[in-house]
Amino acid sequence: MAPGVPLEPIGDPDESDRTADTAFAGIALDMDGLLFDTERIYWQVGDTVLQRRGHRYSADLQARMMGRVGTAAVEQMIAFHRLDESPEDLLRESDQLYGELLPTLLRPMPGLESWIDYLHARDVPFALTTSSRRKWVDVIFADLSWREALAFVLTGDDVNNGKPHPEIYLTAIERFGIPPDQMLVLEDSGNGCAAGVASGALVVAVPNEHTRNQDFTGALLVAESLSDPRLWDLLR
Numbered sequence: 001m002a003p004g005v006p007l008e009p010i011g012d013p014d015e016s017d018r019t020a021d022t023a024f025a026g027i028a029l030d031m032d033g034l035l036f037d038t039e040r041i042y043w044q045v046g047d048t049v050l051q052r053r054g055h056r057y058s059a060d061l062q063a064r065m066m067g068r069v070g071t072a073a074v075e076q077m078i079a080f081h082r083l084d085e086s087p088e089d090l091l092r093e094s095d096q097l098y099g100e101l102l103p104t105l106l107r108p109m110p111g112l113e114s115w116i117d118y119l120h121a122r123d124v125p126f127a128l129t130t131s132s133r134r135k136w137v138d139v140i141f142a143d144l145s146w147r148e149a150l151a152f153v154l155t156g157d158d159v160n161n162g163k164p165h166p167e168i169y170l171t172a173i174e175r176f177g178i179p180p181d182q183m184l185v186l187e188d189s190g191n192g193c194a195a196g197v198a199s200g201a202l203v204v205a206v207p208n209e210h211t212r213n214q215d216f217t218g219a220l221l222v223a224e225s226l227s228d229p230r231l232w233d234l235l236r
Contacts, residue, residue, distance in 0.1 A: 067163025190214030
């Protein structure tokens with residue numbers, strides 16, 4: 001691995017000073033856009049659904065939908081384009097398209113396998129905390145050898161409030177049984193980052209091509225990728 005780059009936190013300097021000596025006792029990993037490149041699939045699904053109705057998908061709409069669960073995400077689409085349809089109908093249509101595309105288009109984000117190997121080597125418990133529903137997690141993780149290494153899995157089915165509400169990360173803190181500032185959250189979206197920060201956890205944002213311009217206020221670090229040496233240095 002390349003030599004570590006000095007940590008360049010954003011936000012409150014006092015916060016970064018406080019975290020310098022923090023030993024993380026648990027790591028919460030988002031899934032879509034962080035571990036797996038599914039955002040481009042969601043984009044294709046959203047664009048197909050909207051083209052059928054005379055509209056196009058956009059970065060602004062995607063930012064509103066990210067982190068929200070099920071019909072709550074689709075409600076953002078309905079409000080954004082003033083569609084006269086039920087969230088349930090649009091969700092069923094979207095699910096059908098997503099289910100058809102996922103098996104052939106799914107791919108890991110750059111650096112994923114090395115990052116998982118590194119977590120194993122550091123012996124820090126890590127868990128999945130995703131807004132995706134469990135049926136999609138089961139499809140994506142079906143053949144992954146490291147699924148059993150997850151301390152637990154939290155999905156959109158396990159919470160009442162999607163991101164940016166902190167419920168999923170408050171639940172993760174409780175499941176780990178650790179203080180909030182001993183949990184490290186990795187997120188790719190502004191909504192996910194806001195949820196992690198609001199829970200009291202420490203957050204590293206790892207944006208992708210779809211989320212680079214979103215708001216990551218409060219993040220300890222905005223990393224280039226899962227291979228960013230500054231991210232790895234946080235666990236040393």
